[in-house]
Amino acid sequence: MKWVDIVRLVTLRFGFDFPPFGELADPRLMAELAAVAEGTGWDGVFVWDHIMYREPVTDVGDPWIGLAAMAAATKRVMLGPMVTPLARRRPQMVARQGAALDQLSSGRFILGAGLGLDRSGRELSAFGEELDDRTRAEMLDEALGIISGLWSEEPYTHEGSHYTVADVTFRPRPQQRPRPAIWLAGRWPYKRPISRAARWDGLFMIDQSNPDHLAEAAALVAEQRGTLEGFDFVINQKPGTDPAPWAEAGATWWLTQTPYDAASGAVFEAAAAGPPRG
Helix, strand or coil: CCHHHHHHHHHCEEEEEECCEHHHHCHHHHHHHHHHHHHCCCCEEEECCCCCCCCCCCCECCHHHHHHHHHHHCCCCEEEECCEEHHHCCHHHHHHHHHHHHHHCCCCECEEEECCCCCCCCCCHHHCCCCCHHHHHHHHHHHHHHHHHHCCCCCEEEECCCCEEEEECCCCCCCCCCCCCEEEEECCCCHHHHHHHHCCCEEEECCCCCHHHHHHHHHHHHHHHCCCCCCEEEEEECCCCCCHHHHHHCCCEEEECCCCCCCHHHHHHHHHCCCCCC
16 A cells, blocks of 8 residues: 555545334433444544335344433544434424534534435325425425524525514524534535535545546536535445445545444444444
């Protein structure tokens, strides 16, 4: 391995990303898993956000309660939902819960957000949530602005197509300044979600197998932002995947890709094995 490749791997951070399904629906086990991952060198522990999921999953845990338990059980790792579909959540509640998690974790919260999918288990259609992608995208954009505005600890007003905020000042604000990082999910070659992410703090590239696509997305973000300083590129890959090509393509975070039907014992083993730092 060349010295430059070693440097890239040193700067790449590693996150353990898992679904709170089956036995892991129990927030106590989620906290135990986060503690194991912290102890074996992972830089972050992230949890899927779902209400329901497709078969054979029956038990689904609440990620926000789980994140609170994880924050209390750890001291170092970054934490957050990867990702929460904001269109089915009230932005003021996400802002309140996110601020509380950032305080509980002493500034270790990251908000991951996206459109969400109904085909993952009817979690939109089963509850009468919005199904149109364009409308959910509008709701996502509005909600992100509201959350950021409420986290400012300044008087905030918003009158939009989907949400209203009438002269509200949220306290206490998150511990991080100016606010916790916001990562947006996207898939290459769909450029609109990538452009949305470019307006915030990071792009979570999901379901990617080609590092060249990450490099193309990075070029698009750089064009729109003018700089990549302070911006994260997050990918998730199967355990055993070489992280070096992804680091070379611009990744700043490498998340493990945990199967949705993995047994809890296998998930604990993967966390205990530690990150693939080369």
